[in-house]
Amino acid sequence: MYYLDVYLITGLLLFIIGIFIVLIRRNIVRIFMGIILMVNGACLNFVVFSRFVEGGSRGQIAALFIITVMIAELVTALAILVNHYRHLQDIDVEKANTLKG
Amino acid sequence: MSFEEVIFYFITGITIFSAIGVAGTRNIFHAAVYLLFSIIGLAGILIFLEAEFFAFAMVLVYVSVILLIILFILFLNAGSSWKFSESTRAHNLVGFLVTSILITVMIYVGTKTQWLEPAVSNLNSSPRSLAEMIIYEYVFALELISLIFLSSLIGAALFTRKAH
Numbered sequence: 001m002y003y004l005d006v007y008l009i010t011g012l013l014l015f016i017i018g019i020f021i022v023l024i025r026r027n028i029v030r031i032f033m034g035i036i037l038m039v040n041g042a043c044l045n046f047v048v049f050s051r052f053v054e055g056g057s058r059g060q061i062a063a064l065f066i067i068t069v070m071i072a073e074l075v076t077a078l079a080i081l082v083n084h085y086r087h088l089q090d091i092d093v094e095k096a097n098t099l100k101g
Numbered sequence: 102m103s104f105e106e107v108i109f110y111f112i113t114g115i116t117i118f119s120a121i122g123v124a125g126t127r128n129i130f131h132a133a134v135y136l137l138f139s140i141i142g143l144a145g146i147l148i149f150l151e152a153e154f155f156a157f158a159m160v161l162v163y164v165s166v167i168l169l170i171i172l173f174i175l176f177l178n179a180g181s182s183w184k185f186s187e188s189t190r191a192h193n194l195v196g197f198l199v200t201s202i203l204i205t206v207m208i209y210v211g212t213k214t215q216w217l218e219p220a221v222s223n224l225n226s227s228p229r230s231l232a233e234m235i236i237y238e239y240v241f242a243l244e245l246i247s248l249i250f251l252s253s254l255i256g257a258a259l260f261t262r263k264a265h
Contacts, residue, residue, distance in 0.1 A: 003109070008211065010113055010146065014139075016204050017120045023196035024124075029174055033123050033136050036166065040143055043159075051150045053217075057226045060155045061239060064231075067162055068246050072253035074166065078173065079257035085177060 007048040014041030026092055028081050032074065039070045109149055116142030129174055137167050154228045 014037050021034030043063040050059025088095055102110075115138060122135035140163040147156035235243055 004216075006109075006113065007146070007150070010116060012204070012207055012211075013117050014120055014143075016200055016207075017124050019203065020196055020200045021124045023199060024193060027129060029170060029177075030123075030129055030132060032170060033132055036136065036163070037120055037123065037139065040140070044143065044146065047147060047150055047152050047155060051152070052220065054220055056234070057152070057231060058234070060152050060226060061231060061235060063155060064158065065239075065242060065246055067159065068250060071162065071166065072250045075257045076253050076260075078169070079260035081173070082261045 004048065004052050007044065011041040011044040011048065014038070014044065016041075026094060028084075028093055028096075031093065032077065035074075036070070039066060043067065109146075112142050112145035112149070115139075116146060130171070133167055133171050133174065136170075137164070140164075140167070152226050154226060154231060 018034045018036070018038030018041065021037065022031050025031055025034065043066055046059040046063040046066070048059075050057050050062075084090075084096055119135045119139035119142060123132045123139065126132050126135060140160065144156040144160045147153075147159065
């Protein structure tokens with residue numbers, strides 16, 4: 001199937017919706033979901049261009065690496081979330097204005 | 102439209118509308134389920150792109166991620182009892198402004214760029230060829246990412262230790 005533009009628009013929309021969630025929402029868990037959507041949009045672009053440009057499946061490998069780094073980041077962020085909750089009894093990002101451990 | 106196209110647009114629609122649902126719904130548990138549907142739709146799109154192994158890996162990884170998120174929602178009781186600080190009008194305005202500027206810039210760039218004719222590459226995306234490429238060409242990146250992963254795991258274990 002040769003719908004390069006449809007794939008690109010899909011990736012763009014996923015990325016935009018992710019940024020929208022990150023900017024508007026106040027709940028940390030919801031912000032994680034937005035970040036996941038953004039990473040998915042970027043990964044989709046990598047896979048699409050590895051499909052439609054000569055040079056084999058290097059884009060898929062890049063996307064695999066991206067997903068791995070995203071999971072590592074998510075693990076760290078959830079650890080920070082646990083600490084934040086333990087200190088403030090809340091998961092509102094507006095109240096996360098201190099880094100005192 | 103052929104049957105294949107109908108399936109393709111259906112899957113794309115599921116992906117986009119589930120993503121909009123993640124943004125729109127008030128209940129965060131519903132948002133997690135919407136995110137799951139969006140991931141499954143994206144895996145379908147990846148199968149249309151002949152990246153089957155990547156689609157399977159992605160579903161595996163993200164199902165565990167979404168289970169983790171649902172677990173966090175349940176443990177933190179984030180759905181019901183929290184009062185979040187009011188999302189002010191200024192916040193919403195900035196959000197809409199930034200997203201609209203970004204979408205305008207991207208559409209401008211996408212329409213102004215002189216795209217080459219899409220040449221369908223004869224890619225071989227079997228797990229074997231992917232593994233050979235990783236081992237022979239990207240082995241340094243692989244080791245680096247394992248190091249990052251290990252350090253992030255150790256860091257998470259250190260962070261979440263019971264404070265004395």
